[in-house]
Amino acid sequence: MIRKNLLLSAIVLSLLSVPAAAQVKERWFKGNTHTHTLNSDGDSTPDAAVTWYRERGYNFVFITDHEYITDVAPLNALFAQADQFLVISGQEVTDSYNGKPYHSNGLGITKAIMPAKLSGAVETLQKNIDEIVAAGGVAQINHPNFGWALTAEHLIKLRGYSLLEIHNGHFLVNNQGSIDSPSAESLWDAVLSSGKAVYAIADDDSHSFKRIGDPTASTPGHGWIYVRAKELTRNAILEGLRTGNFYASTGVELTDVELGPKQVSVSIRALTNSRYRTQFIGKNGKMLTETGANPAVYQITGNEGYVRARIVESNGKMAWTQAVFVPSR
Ligand SMILES: [Zn+2]
Ligand SMILES: [Zn+2]
Known part of the structure; x- marks a missing residue:
């Protein structure tokens, strides 16, 4: 009898859990990973900064003040009920060496980290990165x-x-970049070409919410990411960042991204008056091919090292997928 009941409850459980699991689909959540407020050198309160993003269709924002953790609990209490929106804590660890800036964001950390101030660019930044990771941050x-x-x-x-x-x-x-310094995107290709799985971010580094439209102010709305996750929670977003389940954008929206072992494909949410070309890029930034097709599909041959896609819109808006590494044969 006990056995029968167990069996019965197992069946009931499986009946209950299958539809529930099937219902939870991954969705795209739009967010910014670099935001300043009055708690460091921004010009607006955390509420005002968060409101700017929430009112423009973003789903999450990280507050990353210099050497200060802005408390996000009151912000989430204020905003989360109204609609789907999440504020996550963080910090920009603001270091320098030999007069040059070495800044890193600790995303998800809840206690401020003091800059290492060591000798050497790598030494300085490495210590800060280690502290961020030890504190559970990305x-x-x-x-x-x-x-x-x-x-x-x-x-x-x-x-x-x-x-x-x-x-x-x-x-x-x-x-x-410049004539003798690679662009930030080319630096990323150099990192990928070394075999390191690092994910590309577009974000705002927003400081000025009161000077919208002023080209000499660091205003919001210039770059963002779309994280693919089953739910809008702190853990799900941080996990998406850790595993590269997101793409970066300055205005091009993608409806689907597939980074498979056999092919890379992207589907673009095309605007009527825009045209798009998708460039597939491999090791050392080599252009593998480009296409105007939507979806844009690239079949992996095995010699690419890695494959990533950059989508260029005819007015200069961009999107970048992460890279899939191709094991050498
Ligand atoms: Zn900075
Ligand atoms: Zn900053």
Whole structure:
């Protein structure tokens, strides 16, 4: 009898759990991983900064003040009930060495980390990254070309970071590089080419919510990510960041991204008056092919090292998928 009951309850449980599991589908959640407020050098309160994002269709925002953890509990109490929106704590660990800035974001950390102030760019940044990871955070290296601080060699030597800003919305960070310094995106290719799985971030580094439209202010709305997750929770978003289950964008929306062992494909939410080309990029930033098709599909041959997609819209908006590594044959 006991056995029969157990069997029966097992059947009931499986009947209950199958439809429940099937119902929970992954969705895309839009968010910004780099935001400043009055708690450091931003011009607005945390409420005002968060409100800006919430009212413009974002689903989450990390507050990353310099050397200060903004308490997100009251913000979540204020905003979460109204609709689906989540604020996650973090910090920009603001270090320097030899007059150059070495900044990293501790995403999800709940206690402020003091900058290491060591000798050497790699030593300094490595200590900060280690502290972020030890505190349970996801480490993001910020604006590598700000102050022309970071080189490919630095980024290849550094360990334990998950994320690299390839598009920071601040107007002084030199995303595009120079004649003798690679763009932030090319730095990412150098890191990927070394075999390191690091994920690309586009974000705002927003400071000025009161000077919208001013090109000499670091305003919001320039770059973001879409994380693919089953639910909008702190853990699900942090897990998406840790595992690269997201893409970066400055305005191109994707409805699907497949980074498989056999093919990479993207489906674009195309706007009527725009045209799109999808560029598939391999080791050392090599352009493998480009296409105007939607969905855009690339069949992996086995010699690419890695494959990633960059989608360029005819007015300059972009999206970047993460890379899938191709095991050498
Ligand atoms: Zn910074
Ligand atoms: Zn910043």
